[in-house]
Amino acid sequence: MAMKAFSKDAVAQHNKPGDLWVAIDSKVYDVSKFAQMHPGGLAVLLDEEVAGQDATELFCQLHRMEVLDRYKHLQIGTIAGEEPQLHGHIPGTLSLVPYAEPTWLTRGYHTPYYKDHHRRFQAAVRRFVEQVVYKDAQAKERGGGKPSQEVFDELARLNIVAMHVGAGKHLEGRQLMDGIISVEEFDVFHELILNQEFTRLHARGYEDGLAGGTIIGLPPVIRFAEPALRDKLIEETLSCKKLICLAVTEAWAGSDVQGIKTRATRTPEGWIVNGAKKWITNAMFAHYFTVACKQDNGEIIVLVVERGEGVETRPIQTAYSSSSAGTAYVTFDNVKVPHGNRLGAGHPGLHIILANFNHERWVLVSANISWQRIIYEECFKWANQRKIFGKPLVSQAVVRQKLAAMISRFESCQSWLENITFQMMRMNAKEEAQHLAGQIAFLKMHATRASQETAKDAVQIFGGRGLTQTGMGRFIEHFHRTLLIDAVISVLTAFTAEDVLGDLGVRQALRSMPARARL
Numbered sequence: 001m002a003m004k005a006f007s008k009d010a011v012a013q014h015n016k017p018g019d020l021w022v023a024i025d026s027k028v029y030d031v032s033k034f035a036q037m038h039p040g041g042l043a044v045l046l047d048e049e050v051a052g053q054d055a056t057e058l059f060c061q062l063h064r065m066e067v068l069d070r071y072k073h074l075q076i077g078t079i080a081g082e083e084p085q086l087h088g089h090i091p092g093t094l095s096l097v098p099y100a101e102p103t104w105l106t107r108g109y110h111t112p113y114y115k116d117h118h119r120r121f122q123a124a125v126r127r128f129v130e131q132v133v134y135k136d137a138q139a140k141e142r143g144g145g146k147p148s149q150e151v152f153d154e155l156a157r158l159n160i161v162a163m164h165v166g167a168g169k170h171l172e173g174r175q176l177m178d179g180i181i182s183v184e185e186f187d188v189f190h191e192l193i194l195n196q197e198f199t200r201l202h203a204r205g206y207e208d209g210l211a212g213g214t215i216i217g218l219p220p221v222i223r224f225a226e227p228a229l230r231d232k233l234i235e236e237t238l239s240c241k242k243l244i245c246l247a248v249t250e251a252w253a254g255s256d257v258q259g260i261k262t263r264a265t266r267t268p269e270g271w272i273v274n275g276a277k278k279w280i281t282n283a284m285f286a287h288y289f290t291v292a293c294k295q296d297n298g299e300i301i302v303l304v305v306e307r308g309e310g311v312e313t314r315p316i317q318t319a320y321s322s323s324s325a326g327t328a329y330v331t332f333d334n335v336k337v338p339h340g341n342r343l344g345a346g347h348p349g350l351h352i353i354l355a356n357f358n359h360e361r362w363v364l365v366s367a368n369i370s371w372q373r374i375i376y377e378e379c380f381k382w383a384n385q386r387k388i389f390g391k392p393l394v395s396q397a398v399v400r401q402k403l404a405a406m407i408s409r410f411e412s413c414q415s416w417l418e419n420i421t422f423q424m425m426r427m428n429a430k431e432e433a434q435h436l437a438g439q440i441a442f443l444k445m446h447a448t449r450a451s452q453e454t455a456k457d458a459v460q461i462f463g464g465r466g467l468t469q470t471g472m473g474r475f476i477e478h479f480h481r482t483l484l485i486d487a488v489i490s491v492l493t494a495f496t497a498e499d500v501l502g503d504l505g506v507r508q509a510l511r512s513m514p515a516r517a518r519l
C-alpha cells in the first residue's frame, strides 16, 4: 500500500508529547506512544531539532539502521518529493564498502582460485547465514541455549555440516546447498567460504554451537572407526539428529596430551572409562564423545563414548560464549564402552588426535580473518557517520591510520590464507603435514595477533560504544570480548597458543634446513 506523503510543514505541526512525529531518511514516524518507551528517553525526542523535524543525522549517530526495520510499524508516511538515501547492510548481499569483501568478491579484481561455482556457492551461503540463521544466532547468543532445531534441520537439509567436515566419501550422494554445486565440484575453497561466511553471525559461541563439536569430533571417527560405527555416526551427526564432540583437554593437561589422566581399563566385556575433561565444546548437547584416554599401561587410545550411565556434563561459563556453545566439564564414572568403539586400533592414539590438527587450525584462522574484515567495515562506516565537533571521525589522520592498519592486516592474512588453501587442494595428506603444518601455524599466530590489534583499534574508534553490548558498537564489544578463543583453541591449548605455534613452525623449518647452509 502506498504511504501518504507529507510536507515538511505538516510534519512540523506534530512536535509535542502525545502528538509527536519525526522524519528519518525521508520516512515519517509517529512516535507519540513509542516516545514513553523509547530506550533513549522522551526528552531527546522532544528536542527542538528532533520533534517534528528531519532527525536523520542525529538518528544515525545513535542507532544502527536495523532499528528502523524493527520499528517499521511506526512509519505513517513519507516526506513529499524525497526518496530514502540510506541503508544498513542488506542481508544476503555483498557489501559495496571498499575492502569489506575479499578481492575475489570485489568488482574489478581477478582471481586465480575461485570459479563461477564458488561465486554461486558464496551467494547462497551468505543468504542462508544472514536470512535464515542470523536471528536465531543473535537471540541465543544473548539469551543462551542450544541453537534451534529448525536451524539444525536446515543445516542438515543443505548438507552444510557435512561440507564443514571437509571433502571425502561422506559427501557422496549428497545434494549440496540445494544442488547449487555438485559433489565433484566441492573443494577446499568451498569450505573456506563456509568458514568465512558464518562469521557474519556475530555470535562466536553460537557458531561453535552449530557444528563446532562435529567438525572436530567426527573426523577421527570417519578416518579410524570400524565401518559399522563410522556409518552410524556419520548418518546421525550429519543429519544433525545427534551431536558429537571431541573430549581431549583436561584441567591438568590442557596442553600436554601425554599428561591426561582419564583412564580406560580393558575388560572382557569392553572398556571401563573413568576421568574428567574440561573446556569441551558442545559437550552439553552432545550424544557422543570422541575421548582421549590412557590405558593402564600408559598407552593413549581414543574411544567413542555414548552419553549414558556415568556420563555427566556441567556447563562452563566462558568469556567467548553464551551457553549456546555448550562448553562443559565432562565426568566419566565407570562408563562402559564396547570394544568396537575404539578408534584405530594399531595406530598411536596421539596420531589419531593430531591427524586433524592442521585442518582444524585452518578452519579457525579462516574465520578469524574474515571476522577482522567485518569489524573493519563496522569501523569504516562508523568513522564516516560519526561526527565530532562537526566533522566526521575519519577526518582525523589518526583514525585513518588505524583503518589503514586494519586493512593491511586482514588483506595480507587473506592472501596468505588463499595461498595455503590452494596448496591444500593440490597436496596429499603426507605432503600437507610436511609442508603446511608450519605455514598454518605461522598464519594462525599472525592472524590472531592481528585480530587483537584490530580489536584494540576498533574500541578506540568506537569509544565506550565498543564496550557496550547493545547499540552502535555491539559487534565491536562482542569481537573484543570473544576473539581470544581463536588464539588458544584447537584441542590442545598450549600447542596452539600463539608463541608455541610460531615455535612449532620454526622447529619444522629447522628439520628441513640443509646441513651445509652457511652465510
Ligand code: HEM
Pocket: 022, 029, 031, 038, 039, 040, 041, 044, 045, 050, 055, 058, 059, 062, 063, 064, 067, 068, 071, 074, 470, 471, 472
Ligand atoms: C523512529 C524513531 C526512533 C526509534 C524507533 C528509536 C529506537 C531506539 C532504540 C531501539 C534504542 C536502543 C538502542 C539501540 O537498539 O540501538 C534507542 C536509543 C536511543 N535513541 Fe532512539 N529511536 C528513534 C529516534 C530517535 C531520535 C530521533 C533520537 C534523537 C536524539 C533518538 C535518541 C536516542 C538516544 C540518545 C538513545 C540512547 C543511545 C545510547 O544508549 O547510546 N532516538 N532508540
